[in-house]
Amino acid sequence: xxxxxxxxxxxxxxxxxxxxxxxxxxxxxxxxxxxxxxxxxxxxxxxxxxxxxxxxxxxxxxxxxxxxxxxxxxxxxxxxxxxxxxxxxxxxxxxxxxxxxxxxxxxxxxxxxxxxxxxxxxxxxxxxxxxxxxxxxxxxxxxxxxxxxxxxxxxxxxxxxxxxxxxxxxxxxxxxxxxxxxxxxxxxxxxxxxxxxxxxxxxxxxxxxxxxxxxxxxxxxxxxxxxxxxxxxxxxxxxxxxxxxxxxxxxxxxxxxxxxxxxxxxxxxxxxxxxxxxxxxxxxxxxxxxxxxxxxxxxxxxxxxxxxxxxxxxxxxxxxxxxxxxxxxxxxxxxxxxxxxxxxxxxxxxxxxxxxxxxxxxxxxxxxxxxxxxxxxxxxxxxxxxxxxxxxxxxxxxxxxxxxxxxxxxxxxxxxxxxxxxxxxxxxxxxxxxxxxxxxxxxxxxxxxxxxxxxxxxxxxxxxxxxxxxxxxx
Amino acid sequence: xxxxxxxxxxxxxxxxxxxxxxxxxxxxxxxxxxxxxxxxxxxxxxxxxxxxxxxxxxxxxxxxxxxxxxxxxxxxxxxxxxxxxxxxxxxxxx
Numbered sequence: 001x002x003x004x005x006x007x008x009x010x011x012x013x014x015x016x017x018x019x020x021x022x023x024x025x026x027x028x029x030x031x032x033x034x035x036x037x038x039x040x041x042x043x044x045x046x047x048x049x050x051x052x053x054x055x056x057x058x059x060x061x062x063x064x065x066x067x068x069x070x071x072x073x074x075x076x077x078x079x080x081x082x083x084x085x086x087x088x089x090x091x092x093x094x095x096x097x098x099x100x101x102x103x104x105x106x107x108x109x110x111x112x113x114x115x116x117x118x119x120x121x122x123x124x125x126x127x128x129x130x131x132x133x134x135x136x137x138x139x140x141x142x143x144x145x146x147x148x149x150x151x152x153x154x155x156x157x158x159x160x161x162x163x164x165x166x167x168x169x170x171x172x173x174x175x176x177x178x179x180x181x182x183x184x185x186x187x188x189x190x191x192x193x194x195x196x197x198x199x200x201x202x203x204x205x206x207x208x209x210x211x212x213x214x215x216x217x218x219x220x221x222x223x224x225x226x227x228x229x230x231x232x233x234x235x236x237x238x239x240x241x242x243x244x245x246x247x248x249x250x251x252x253x254x255x256x257x258x259x260x261x262x263x264x265x266x267x268x269x270x271x272x273x274x275x276x277x278x279x280x281x282x283x284x285x286x287x288x289x290x291x292x293x294x295x296x297x298x299x300x301x302x303x304x305x306x307x308x309x310x311x312x313x314x315x316x317x318x319x320x321x322x323x324x325x326x327x328x329x330x331x332x333x334x335x336x337x338x339x340x341x342x343x344x345x346x347x348x349x350x351x352x353x354x355x356x357x358x359x360x361x362x363x364x365x366x367x368x369x370x371x372x373x374x375x376x377x378x379x380x381x382x383x384x385x386x387x388x389x390x391x392x393x394x395x396x397x398x399x400x401x402x403x404x405x406x407x408x409x410x411x412x413x414x415x416x417x418x419x420x421x422x423x424x425x426x427x428x429x430x431x432x433x434x435x436x437x438x439x440x441x442x443x444x445x446x447x448x449x450x451x452x453x454x455x456x457x458x459x460x461x462x463x464x465x466x467x468x469x470x471x472x473x474x
Numbered sequence: 475x476x477x478x479x480x481x482x483x484x485x486x487x488x489x490x491x492x493x494x495x496x497x498x499x500x501x502x503x504x505x506x507x508x509x510x511x512x513x514x515x516x517x518x519x520x521x522x523x524x525x526x527x528x529x530x531x532x533x534x535x536x537x538x539x540x541x542x543x544x545x546x547x548x549x550x551x552x553x554x555x556x557x558x559x560x561x562x563x564x565x566x567x568x
Contacts, residue, residue, distance in 0.1 A: 101549040237533045309510040320487060327488075329562055334555030340565040341488075349490025357489050358499060361480065362506065364487040374514055382513050419505045 002029040005164025009221040023072030027055035043159040047119040054116040071114030076169040080203040091135040094351030104201020113228040121156030134355040148409040151181030158185040176428025179440035183404035183452025194435030195240040198233035206318035209432040219469025245460025264299035264397035277446040285453040307430040313379035320363025387434040394458035404440040404452030
Protein backbone atom coordinates (compact mmCIF):
# COMPACT_ATOMS: atom_id res chain seq x y z
CA UNK A 1 0.00 0.00 0.00
CA UNK A 2 1.49 3.32 -1.12
CA UNK A 3 1.11 6.17 1.37
CA UNK A 4 0.77 9.34 -0.73
CA UNK A 5 1.08 11.53 2.35
CA UNK A 6 4.71 10.43 2.71
CA UNK A 7 5.71 11.04 -0.91
CA UNK A 8 7.20 14.07 -2.59
CA UNK A 9 7.64 14.57 -6.32
CA UNK A 10 11.34 13.87 -5.85
CA UNK A 11 10.88 10.64 -3.87
CA UNK A 12 8.00 9.40 -6.05
CA UNK A 13 9.96 10.03 -9.26
CA UNK A 14 12.88 8.09 -7.76
CA UNK A 15 10.63 5.16 -6.86
CA UNK A 16 8.95 5.18 -10.29
CA UNK A 17 12.35 5.13 -11.99
CA UNK A 18 13.54 2.25 -9.83
CA UNK A 19 10.33 0.35 -10.50
CA UNK A 20 9.31 0.22 -6.82
CA UNK A 21 5.79 0.97 -8.00
CA UNK A 22 4.12 2.00 -11.25
CA UNK A 23 2.27 5.22 -11.98
CA UNK A 24 -0.90 3.11 -12.21
CA UNK A 25 -0.35 1.81 -8.68
CA UNK A 26 0.46 5.30 -7.47
CA UNK A 27 -2.60 6.81 -9.15
CA UNK A 28 -4.79 3.98 -7.86
CA UNK A 29 -3.51 4.74 -4.34
CA UNK A 30 -4.66 8.36 -4.84
CA UNK A 31 -8.08 7.26 -6.03
CA UNK A 32 -8.41 4.84 -3.10
CA UNK A 33 -7.42 7.52 -0.60
CA UNK A 34 -9.95 9.93 -2.15
CA UNK A 35 -12.67 7.26 -2.04
CA UNK A 36 -12.08 6.43 1.59
CA UNK A 37 -11.50 9.93 3.01
CA UNK A 38 -12.79 12.62 0.68
CA UNK A 39 -16.40 12.02 1.63
CA UNK A 40 -15.60 13.92 4.80
CA UNK A 41 -13.06 16.44 3.47
CA UNK A 42 -14.59 17.28 0.07
CA UNK A 43 -11.36 18.41 -1.58
CA UNK A 44 -12.37 17.06 -4.98
CA UNK A 45 -15.31 18.05 -7.13
CA UNK A 46 -14.50 15.30 -9.60
CA UNK A 47 -11.95 12.55 -10.20
CA UNK A 48 -11.35 12.32 -13.95
CA UNK A 49 -12.39 9.01 -15.50
CA UNK A 50 -9.20 8.83 -17.57
CA UNK A 51 -6.78 9.19 -14.62
CA UNK A 52 -5.66 5.55 -14.76
CA UNK A 53 -5.37 5.69 -18.56
CA UNK A 54 -3.04 8.71 -18.17
CA UNK A 55 -1.02 6.68 -15.64
CA UNK A 56 -0.75 3.74 -18.07
CA UNK A 57 0.55 6.12 -20.71
CA UNK A 58 3.16 7.39 -18.23
CA UNK A 59 4.15 3.82 -17.32
CA UNK A 60 4.77 3.06 -20.99
CA UNK A 61 7.10 6.03 -21.23
CA UNK A 62 8.88 5.13 -17.98
CA UNK A 63 9.42 1.62 -19.35
CA UNK A 64 10.93 3.14 -22.48
CA UNK A 65 13.42 5.07 -20.38
CA UNK A 66 11.79 8.48 -20.87
CA UNK A 67 12.70 10.93 -18.09
CA UNK A 68 10.44 13.94 -17.57
CA UNK A 69 10.15 16.10 -14.44
CA UNK A 70 6.61 14.96 -13.56
CA UNK A 71 6.38 11.67 -15.42
CA UNK A 72 3.79 9.49 -13.67
CA UNK A 73 3.14 11.97 -10.83
CA UNK A 74 -0.52 12.38 -9.81
CA UNK A 75 -1.58 16.02 -9.49
CA UNK A 76 -4.87 17.86 -9.04
CA UNK A 77 -6.05 21.14 -10.56
CA UNK A 78 -8.19 23.84 -9.05
CA UNK A 79 -11.62 23.93 -10.67
CA UNK A 80 -10.82 27.19 -12.50
CA UNK A 81 -8.00 25.72 -14.63
CA UNK A 82 -9.23 24.25 -17.92
CA UNK A 83 -8.67 20.65 -19.01
CA UNK A 84 -10.05 19.99 -22.48
CA UNK A 85 -13.19 17.86 -22.44
CA UNK A 86 -13.58 18.03 -18.65
CA UNK A 87 -15.93 20.15 -16.58
CA UNK A 88 -14.58 23.41 -15.15
CA UNK A 89 -17.05 25.24 -12.92
CA UNK A 90 -14.85 27.65 -10.92
CA UNK A 91 -16.94 26.59 -7.93
CA UNK A 92 -19.97 28.34 -9.44
CA UNK A 93 -23.49 27.25 -10.33
CA UNK A 94 -23.32 29.46 -13.39
CA UNK A 95 -20.70 27.09 -14.89
CA UNK A 96 -22.08 23.87 -13.40
CA UNK A 97 -22.16 22.03 -16.72
CA UNK A 98 -19.45 23.91 -18.58
CA UNK A 99 -17.08 21.61 -20.49
CA UNK A 100 -13.69 23.16 -21.24
CA UNK A 101 -13.20 23.39 -25.01
CA UNK A 102 -9.41 23.68 -24.68
CA UNK A 103 -6.52 23.03 -22.29
CA UNK A 104 -5.03 25.85 -20.25
CA UNK A 105 -1.36 26.48 -21.01
CA UNK A 106 -0.48 25.28 -17.49
CA UNK A 107 -2.43 22.06 -18.13
CA UNK A 108 -0.58 21.49 -21.41
CA UNK A 109 2.76 22.05 -19.72
CA UNK A 110 1.92 19.61 -16.93
CA UNK A 111 0.86 17.03 -19.50
CA UNK A 112 4.02 17.56 -21.54
CA UNK A 113 6.03 17.00 -18.36
CA UNK A 114 4.26 13.66 -17.87
CA UNK A 115 1.90 14.50 -14.98
CA UNK A 116 -1.23 12.45 -14.35
CA UNK A 117 -4.12 14.86 -13.83
CA UNK A 118 -6.30 13.11 -11.27
CA UNK A 119 -9.16 15.57 -11.01
CA UNK A 120 -10.45 19.03 -10.20
CA UNK A 121 -10.56 20.49 -6.70
CA UNK A 122 -13.07 22.61 -4.86
CA UNK A 123 -12.64 26.37 -4.48
CA UNK A 124 -14.50 29.51 -3.50
CA UNK A 125 -16.74 30.64 -6.33
CA UNK A 126 -14.60 32.28 -9.02
CA UNK A 127 -11.73 32.12 -6.50
CA UNK A 128 -13.41 34.73 -4.29
CA UNK A 129 -12.93 33.89 -0.66
CA UNK A 130 -10.51 32.77 2.00
CA UNK A 131 -12.19 29.61 3.29
CA UNK A 132 -13.91 27.68 0.39
CA UNK A 133 -17.18 28.41 2.20
CA UNK A 134 -18.22 30.34 -0.92
CA UNK A 135 -18.15 27.28 -3.20
CA UNK A 136 -21.54 26.55 -4.74
CA UNK A 137 -20.77 22.88 -4.11
CA UNK A 138 -20.27 23.08 -0.35
CA UNK A 139 -17.14 23.79 1.67
CA UNK A 140 -13.92 21.80 1.86
CA UNK A 141 -12.79 20.83 5.35
CA UNK A 142 -9.30 21.19 6.74
CA UNK A 143 -7.82 17.67 6.79
CA UNK A 144 -5.93 18.48 10.00
CA UNK A 145 -9.10 19.53 11.87
CA UNK A 146 -12.38 19.05 10.04
CA UNK A 147 -14.20 21.59 12.21
CA UNK A 148 -12.00 24.25 10.57
CA UNK A 149 -11.68 25.79 7.13
CA UNK A 150 -8.78 24.79 4.85
CA UNK A 151 -8.35 28.40 3.77
CA UNK A 152 -9.13 29.63 0.31
CA UNK A 153 -9.83 30.20 -2.33
CA UNK A 154 -7.76 27.19 -3.50
CA UNK A 155 -8.79 25.24 -0.37
CA UNK A 156 -9.54 22.02 -2.26
CA UNK A 157 -6.06 21.90 -3.79
CA UNK A 158 -4.41 22.57 -0.41
CA UNK A 159 -6.55 19.95 1.34
CA UNK A 160 -5.91 17.40 -1.44
CA UNK A 161 -2.14 17.65 -0.93
CA UNK A 162 -2.31 17.85 2.88
CA UNK A 163 -4.68 14.86 3.11
CA UNK A 164 -2.43 12.69 0.93
CA UNK A 165 -4.84 12.48 -2.03
CA UNK A 166 -2.28 13.70 -4.59
CA UNK A 167 1.40 14.56 -4.48
CA UNK A 168 0.96 18.11 -5.77
CA UNK A 169 -1.72 20.46 -7.03
CA UNK A 170 -2.15 23.74 -8.85
CA UNK A 171 -4.13 26.66 -7.53
CA UNK A 172 -4.51 30.31 -8.45
CA UNK A 173 -3.51 33.25 -6.26
CA UNK A 174 -5.13 36.68 -6.68
CA UNK A 175 -4.75 37.97 -3.11
CA UNK A 176 -3.29 34.97 -1.29
CA UNK A 177 -5.45 32.11 -2.55
CA UNK A 178 -2.50 29.69 -2.79
CA UNK A 179 -0.34 30.82 0.12
CA UNK A 180 -3.06 31.25 2.77
CA UNK A 181 -4.61 27.76 2.34
CA UNK A 182 -1.10 26.26 2.16
CA UNK A 183 -0.38 27.84 5.57
CA UNK A 184 -3.70 26.61 7.01
CA UNK A 185 -3.05 23.06 5.80
CA UNK A 186 0.64 22.89 6.75
CA UNK A 187 2.13 22.66 3.25
CA UNK A 188 4.09 24.81 0.77
CA UNK A 189 2.22 27.19 -1.54
CA UNK A 190 3.86 29.50 -4.07
CA UNK A 191 2.75 32.43 -6.22
CA UNK A 192 5.15 33.20 -9.10
CA UNK A 193 6.00 36.69 -10.39
CA UNK A 194 3.01 38.16 -12.23
CA UNK A 195 3.45 37.20 -15.87
CA UNK A 196 5.71 34.24 -15.19
CA UNK A 197 2.97 31.64 -15.69
CA UNK A 198 0.43 31.96 -18.47
CA UNK A 199 -3.15 32.72 -17.48
CA UNK A 200 -4.46 31.28 -20.74
CA UNK A 201 -7.20 28.87 -19.73
CA UNK A 202 -7.46 30.14 -16.15
CA UNK A 203 -11.01 31.36 -15.50
CA UNK A 204 -10.37 35.05 -14.83
CA UNK A 205 -11.07 36.75 -11.52
CA UNK A 206 -8.90 39.90 -11.43
CA UNK A 207 -6.63 39.68 -14.45
CA UNK A 208 -3.94 42.11 -13.30
CA UNK A 209 -3.39 40.05 -10.13
CA UNK A 210 -4.22 36.40 -10.96
CA UNK A 211 -1.36 33.95 -11.13
CA UNK A 212 -1.25 30.12 -11.19
CA UNK A 213 1.12 28.35 -8.81
CA UNK A 214 1.90 25.07 -7.02
CA UNK A 215 0.94 23.36 -3.77
CA UNK A 216 3.52 20.82 -2.61
CA UNK A 217 5.03 19.40 0.55
CA UNK A 218 8.46 20.89 -0.10
CA UNK A 219 10.01 24.00 -1.63
CA UNK A 220 12.05 21.64 -3.82
CA UNK A 221 8.85 20.17 -5.30
CA UNK A 222 7.39 23.67 -5.75
CA UNK A 223 10.45 24.60 -7.79
CA UNK A 224 10.01 21.53 -10.00
CA UNK A 225 6.39 22.46 -10.81
CA UNK A 226 7.25 26.13 -11.22
CA UNK A 227 9.92 25.25 -13.78
CA UNK A 228 7.40 23.12 -15.68
CA UNK A 229 4.57 25.67 -15.84
CA UNK A 230 6.48 28.95 -16.28
CA UNK A 231 7.26 30.63 -19.57
CA UNK A 232 6.16 33.22 -22.07
CA UNK A 233 3.02 32.28 -23.95
CA UNK A 234 1.61 33.84 -27.09
CA UNK A 235 -1.88 33.16 -25.69
CA UNK A 236 -1.30 35.52 -22.72
CA UNK A 237 0.14 38.87 -23.70
CA UNK A 238 1.06 39.67 -20.08
CA UNK A 239 3.55 36.80 -19.86
CA UNK A 240 7.19 37.75 -19.60
CA UNK A 241 10.21 36.58 -21.50
CA UNK A 242 13.20 35.36 -19.50
CA UNK A 243 14.98 38.69 -19.91
CA UNK A 244 12.33 41.04 -18.53
CA UNK A 245 13.85 41.17 -15.08
CA UNK A 246 17.64 41.33 -15.01
CA UNK A 247 19.54 38.70 -13.06
CA UNK A 248 19.57 39.37 -9.36
CA UNK A 249 22.54 40.09 -7.17
CA UNK A 250 22.70 36.71 -5.55
CA UNK A 251 22.81 35.03 -8.94
CA UNK A 252 26.01 36.85 -9.72
CA UNK A 253 29.43 36.09 -8.34
CA UNK A 254 29.38 38.09 -5.15
CA UNK A 255 26.37 36.61 -3.35
CA UNK A 256 26.19 33.08 -4.61
CA UNK A 257 25.80 31.22 -1.35
CA UNK A 258 22.40 31.18 0.33
CA UNK A 259 24.06 31.82 3.68
CA UNK A 260 24.75 35.32 2.42
CA UNK A 261 21.14 36.16 1.59
CA UNK A 262 19.64 38.95 3.64
CA UNK A 263 16.07 38.80 4.89
CA UNK A 264 14.17 41.99 5.71
CA UNK A 265 11.50 41.87 8.41
CA UNK A 266 8.90 44.69 8.26
CA UNK A 267 7.82 44.32 11.91
CA UNK A 268 5.71 47.46 12.14
CA UNK A 269 3.59 46.16 9.21
CA UNK A 270 2.35 43.07 11.04
CA UNK A 271 3.29 42.98 14.72
CA UNK A 272 0.26 44.77 16.12
CA UNK A 273 -2.19 42.43 14.37
CA UNK A 274 -0.74 39.20 15.82
CA UNK A 275 -1.48 37.46 19.07
CA UNK A 276 1.40 36.30 21.23
CA UNK A 277 1.52 32.68 20.09
CA UNK A 278 1.54 33.58 16.38
CA UNK A 279 4.23 36.20 16.95
CA UNK A 280 6.31 33.67 18.91
CA UNK A 281 5.96 31.18 16.04
CA UNK A 282 7.12 33.87 13.60
CA UNK A 283 10.10 34.82 15.77
CA UNK A 284 11.14 31.16 15.79
CA UNK A 285 11.14 31.21 11.98
CA UNK A 286 13.36 34.31 12.02
CA UNK A 287 15.74 32.59 14.45
CA UNK A 288 15.83 29.49 12.28
CA UNK A 289 16.86 31.52 9.25
CA UNK A 290 19.53 33.21 11.35
CA UNK A 291 20.84 29.84 12.56
CA UNK A 292 21.07 28.78 8.91
CA UNK A 293 23.40 31.72 8.25
CA UNK A 294 20.93 34.25 6.84
CA UNK A 295 21.31 37.85 7.86
CA UNK A 296 18.07 39.41 9.05
CA UNK A 297 17.29 43.07 9.53
CA UNK A 298 14.24 45.08 10.48
CA UNK A 299 12.94 47.22 7.64
CA UNK A 300 10.23 49.86 7.37
CA UNK A 301 7.66 49.68 4.57
CA UNK A 302 5.19 52.44 5.48
CA UNK A 303 3.09 52.21 2.31
CA UNK A 304 2.50 48.44 2.61
CA UNK A 305 -0.38 48.94 5.03
CA UNK A 306 -2.52 50.29 2.18
CA UNK A 307 -2.18 47.06 0.16
CA UNK A 308 -5.40 45.44 1.32
CA UNK A 309 -7.45 48.60 0.71
CA UNK A 310 -5.94 48.88 -2.78
CA UNK A 311 -6.75 45.21 -3.35
CA UNK A 312 -10.40 45.57 -2.35
CA UNK A 313 -10.79 48.36 -4.91
CA UNK A 314 -8.87 46.96 -7.88
CA UNK A 315 -10.04 43.37 -7.47
CA UNK A 316 -13.82 43.99 -7.42
CA UNK A 317 -13.40 46.48 -10.29
CA UNK A 318 -11.77 43.81 -12.41
CA UNK A 319 -14.22 41.16 -11.19
CA UNK A 320 -17.20 43.24 -12.29
CA UNK A 321 -15.67 43.63 -15.77
CA UNK A 322 -14.47 40.03 -16.13
CA UNK A 323 -17.71 38.49 -14.97
CA UNK A 324 -19.76 40.56 -17.41
CA UNK A 325 -19.17 37.69 -19.85
CA UNK A 326 -21.62 35.47 -17.96
CA UNK A 327 -24.79 36.46 -19.72
CA UNK A 328 -26.72 33.23 -20.16
CA UNK A 329 -26.24 33.49 -23.92
CA UNK A 330 -22.82 32.19 -24.91
CA UNK A 331 -22.24 29.41 -22.37
CA UNK A 332 -23.12 28.39 -18.83
CA UNK A 333 -26.41 28.69 -17.02
CA UNK A 334 -29.41 30.36 -18.65
CA UNK A 335 -32.46 31.32 -16.58
CA UNK A 336 -35.39 32.52 -18.65
CA UNK A 337 -36.90 35.93 -17.91
CA UNK A 338 -39.79 37.86 -19.42
CA UNK A 339 -37.56 39.58 -21.96
CA UNK A 340 -33.97 39.77 -23.10
CA UNK A 341 -32.66 42.02 -20.31
CA UNK A 342 -34.60 40.09 -17.70
CA UNK A 343 -32.72 36.98 -18.87
CA UNK A 344 -29.51 38.70 -17.68
CA UNK A 345 -30.94 39.68 -14.30
CA UNK A 346 -32.30 36.21 -13.63
CA UNK A 347 -29.30 34.27 -14.97
CA UNK A 348 -26.75 36.36 -13.05
CA UNK A 349 -28.89 36.79 -9.93
CA UNK A 350 -29.44 33.04 -9.61
CA UNK A 351 -26.19 31.77 -11.14
CA UNK A 352 -23.83 33.86 -8.99
CA UNK A 353 -23.56 33.15 -5.27
CA UNK A 354 -23.74 35.86 -2.56
CA UNK A 355 -20.01 36.74 -2.44
CA UNK A 356 -19.79 36.99 -6.23
CA UNK A 357 -22.87 39.22 -6.34
CA UNK A 358 -21.34 41.35 -3.57
CA UNK A 359 -18.07 41.86 -5.45
CA UNK A 360 -19.66 42.46 -8.85
CA UNK A 361 -21.87 45.18 -7.37
CA UNK A 362 -19.01 46.67 -5.32
CA UNK A 363 -16.86 46.73 -8.45
CA UNK A 364 -19.61 48.49 -10.34
CA UNK A 365 -19.65 51.13 -7.61
CA UNK A 366 -15.89 51.85 -7.56
CA UNK A 367 -15.89 52.13 -11.35
CA UNK A 368 -18.98 54.32 -11.58
CA UNK A 369 -18.59 57.88 -12.77
CA UNK A 370 -18.25 60.19 -9.80
CA UNK A 371 -16.40 57.60 -7.69
CA UNK A 372 -13.92 56.32 -10.26
CA UNK A 373 -11.17 58.86 -9.53
CA UNK A 374 -11.55 58.71 -5.77
CA UNK A 375 -11.37 54.92 -5.58
CA UNK A 376 -10.00 53.28 -8.70
CA UNK A 377 -7.72 56.12 -9.75
CA UNK A 378 -6.22 56.48 -6.27
CA UNK A 379 -5.80 52.70 -5.96
CA UNK A 380 -3.91 52.49 -9.26
CA UNK A 381 -1.49 55.19 -8.09
CA UNK A 382 -1.12 53.55 -4.70
CA UNK A 383 -0.42 50.19 -6.36
CA UNK A 384 2.50 51.81 -8.17
CA UNK A 385 3.73 53.42 -4.95
CA UNK A 386 3.62 50.09 -3.07
CA UNK A 387 5.47 48.36 -5.90
CA UNK A 388 8.10 51.07 -5.90
CA UNK A 389 8.56 50.84 -2.14
CA UNK A 390 9.01 47.07 -2.31
CA UNK A 391 11.44 47.24 -5.22
CA UNK A 392 13.48 49.84 -3.37
CA UNK A 393 13.58 47.52 -0.35
CA UNK A 394 14.88 44.70 -2.55
CA UNK A 395 17.95 46.78 -3.35
CA UNK A 396 18.91 46.26 0.27
CA UNK A 397 17.54 42.81 1.13
CA UNK A 398 17.03 39.65 -0.94
CA UNK A 399 13.83 38.52 0.73
CA UNK A 400 11.09 39.87 2.95
CA UNK A 401 9.66 37.67 5.69
CA UNK A 402 6.24 38.03 7.37
CA UNK A 403 3.73 35.55 8.77
CA UNK A 404 1.45 34.19 6.01
CA UNK A 405 -1.69 34.86 8.03
CA UNK A 406 -2.58 36.71 11.25
CA UNK A 407 -4.17 33.54 12.72
CA UNK A 408 -4.30 29.79 12.09
CA UNK A 409 -7.37 28.24 10.39
CA UNK A 410 -10.66 29.37 11.88
CA UNK A 411 -13.85 27.40 12.47
CA UNK A 412 -16.62 27.20 9.88
CA UNK A 413 -18.98 30.13 10.11
CA UNK A 414 -16.65 32.07 12.40
CA UNK A 415 -16.13 34.94 9.96
CA UNK A 416 -19.64 35.83 8.97
CA UNK A 417 -19.14 39.47 7.99
CA UNK A 418 -17.25 39.96 4.72
CA UNK A 419 -14.72 42.53 5.95
CA UNK A 420 -13.38 40.24 8.71
CA UNK A 421 -12.83 37.52 6.09
CA UNK A 422 -11.09 40.02 3.78
CA UNK A 423 -8.64 40.96 6.54
CA UNK A 424 -7.29 37.39 6.51
CA UNK A 425 -5.44 38.31 3.29
CA UNK A 426 -3.59 41.25 4.82
CA UNK A 427 -0.07 39.77 4.63
CA UNK A 428 -0.42 37.93 1.31
CA UNK A 429 -1.93 40.76 -0.76
CA UNK A 430 1.20 42.96 -1.13
CA UNK A 431 2.83 40.33 -3.40
CA UNK A 432 -0.19 40.44 -5.73
CA UNK A 433 -0.34 44.22 -5.72
CA UNK A 434 3.38 44.47 -6.60
CA UNK A 435 3.52 41.31 -8.76
CA UNK A 436 6.37 39.92 -6.64
CA UNK A 437 6.89 36.16 -6.24
CA UNK A 438 5.99 34.83 -2.81
CA UNK A 439 5.95 31.47 -1.03
CA UNK A 440 4.45 30.20 2.22
CA UNK A 441 6.49 27.63 4.16
CA UNK A 442 5.16 25.53 7.04
CA UNK A 443 6.51 27.12 10.22
CA UNK A 444 5.20 24.81 12.92
CA UNK A 445 2.00 24.81 14.93
CA UNK A 446 0.07 26.79 17.50
CA UNK A 447 -2.46 24.72 19.51
CA UNK A 448 -2.07 21.90 17.02
CA UNK A 449 -2.87 24.12 14.02
CA UNK A 450 -0.26 24.87 11.37
CA UNK A 451 1.05 28.33 10.52
CA UNK A 452 3.07 29.61 7.60
CA UNK A 453 6.10 31.85 7.16
CA UNK A 454 5.79 34.00 4.05
CA UNK A 455 8.83 34.82 1.96
CA UNK A 456 8.56 37.43 -0.78
CA UNK A 457 11.27 38.26 -3.32
CA UNK A 458 11.84 40.93 -5.95
CA UNK A 459 10.13 40.64 -9.33
CA UNK A 460 11.64 37.72 -11.22
CA UNK A 461 13.69 36.48 -8.28
CA UNK A 462 12.00 33.11 -7.68
CA UNK A 463 15.47 31.61 -7.29
CA UNK A 464 15.94 33.32 -3.91
CA UNK A 465 12.57 32.00 -2.70
CA UNK A 466 13.38 28.40 -3.56
CA UNK A 467 16.89 28.64 -2.17
CA UNK A 468 15.70 29.99 1.18
CA UNK A 469 12.71 27.63 1.23
CA UNK A 470 14.86 24.57 0.67
CA UNK A 471 17.32 25.48 3.39
CA UNK A 472 14.49 26.37 5.83
CA UNK A 473 12.94 22.93 5.34
CA UNK A 474 16.38 21.29 5.56
CA UNK B 475 -24.99 53.86 1.01
CA UNK B 476 -28.68 53.08 1.13
CA UNK B 477 -30.79 50.24 -0.21
CA UNK B 478 -31.96 52.19 -3.25
CA UNK B 479 -28.40 52.95 -4.31
CA UNK B 480 -27.49 49.26 -4.06
CA UNK B 481 -30.51 48.31 -6.16
CA UNK B 482 -29.47 50.85 -8.76
CA UNK B 483 -25.92 49.46 -8.86
CA UNK B 484 -27.26 45.92 -9.13
CA UNK B 485 -29.36 47.03 -12.06
CA UNK B 486 -26.29 48.54 -13.74
CA UNK B 487 -24.40 45.30 -13.08
CA UNK B 488 -27.28 43.22 -14.49
CA UNK B 489 -27.60 41.20 -11.29
CA UNK B 490 -31.08 40.51 -9.98
CA UNK B 491 -31.18 40.90 -6.19
CA UNK B 492 -34.01 41.26 -3.69
CA UNK B 493 -34.76 44.12 -1.30
CA UNK B 494 -33.45 42.20 1.73
CA UNK B 495 -30.14 41.48 0.07
CA UNK B 496 -29.83 45.11 -1.04
CA UNK B 497 -30.42 46.24 2.53
CA UNK B 498 -27.80 43.83 3.91
CA UNK B 499 -25.31 44.82 1.20
CA UNK B 500 -25.75 48.52 1.91
CA UNK B 501 -24.46 48.00 5.48
CA UNK B 502 -21.63 45.72 4.34
CA UNK B 503 -20.59 48.21 1.66
CA UNK B 504 -20.46 50.99 4.25
CA UNK B 505 -17.97 48.96 6.29
CA UNK B 506 -15.91 47.90 3.26
CA UNK B 507 -15.84 51.40 1.75
CA UNK B 508 -14.84 52.87 5.08
CA UNK B 509 -11.89 50.48 5.16
CA UNK B 510 -10.78 50.93 1.54
CA UNK B 511 -11.43 54.67 1.78
CA UNK B 512 -8.31 54.91 3.96
CA UNK B 513 -6.23 55.31 0.85
CA UNK B 514 -8.02 58.51 -0.10
CA UNK B 515 -6.36 60.21 2.85
CA UNK B 516 -2.92 58.73 2.23
CA UNK B 517 -0.36 61.33 1.30
CA UNK B 518 1.75 60.32 -1.63
CA UNK B 519 4.98 62.17 -2.21
CA UNK B 520 5.90 63.24 -5.71
CA UNK B 521 8.46 60.51 -6.19
CA UNK B 522 5.88 57.89 -5.21
CA UNK B 523 3.44 58.92 -7.88
CA UNK B 524 4.09 56.75 -10.89
CA UNK B 525 5.48 58.15 -14.08
CA UNK B 526 3.28 57.84 -17.12
CA UNK B 527 5.20 54.95 -18.64
CA UNK B 528 4.34 51.66 -16.95
CA UNK B 529 7.04 48.97 -16.79
CA UNK B 530 4.80 46.30 -18.23
CA UNK B 531 2.78 46.87 -21.33
CA UNK B 532 0.65 44.67 -23.52
CA UNK B 533 2.51 42.86 -26.23
CA UNK B 534 0.62 42.53 -29.47
CA UNK B 535 1.19 39.77 -31.96
CA UNK B 536 0.73 39.97 -35.72
CA UNK B 537 -2.86 39.54 -36.79
CA UNK B 538 -1.97 36.81 -39.25
CA UNK B 539 -2.06 33.06 -39.91
CA UNK B 540 -5.71 32.54 -39.06
CA UNK B 541 -6.82 29.01 -38.32
CA UNK B 542 -9.07 27.20 -40.76
CA UNK B 543 -12.59 28.66 -40.60
CA UNK B 544 -15.13 26.69 -38.60
CA UNK B 545 -12.87 24.21 -36.83
CA UNK B 546 -13.85 25.48 -33.36
CA UNK B 547 -17.48 26.31 -34.15
CA UNK B 548 -19.02 23.14 -32.80
CA UNK B 549 -16.87 23.03 -29.65
CA UNK B 550 -17.94 26.58 -28.81
CA UNK B 551 -21.59 26.43 -29.85
CA UNK B 552 -22.14 23.14 -28.05
CA UNK B 553 -21.77 25.15 -24.81
CA UNK B 554 -24.54 27.62 -25.71
CA UNK B 555 -27.69 27.31 -23.61
CA UNK B 556 -29.87 27.96 -26.66
CA UNK B 557 -28.86 27.71 -30.30
CA UNK B 558 -30.40 27.49 -33.71
CA UNK B 559 -28.09 25.95 -36.27
CA UNK B 560 -24.82 27.83 -36.03
CA UNK B 561 -26.38 30.82 -34.28
CA UNK B 562 -26.83 31.72 -30.63
CA UNK B 563 -30.52 32.07 -29.89
CA UNK B 564 -31.76 35.03 -27.84
CA UNK B 565 -35.06 36.77 -27.26
CA UNK B 566 -35.93 39.67 -29.55
CA UNK B 567 -33.83 42.73 -28.76
CA UNK B 568 -35.65 45.51 -30.59
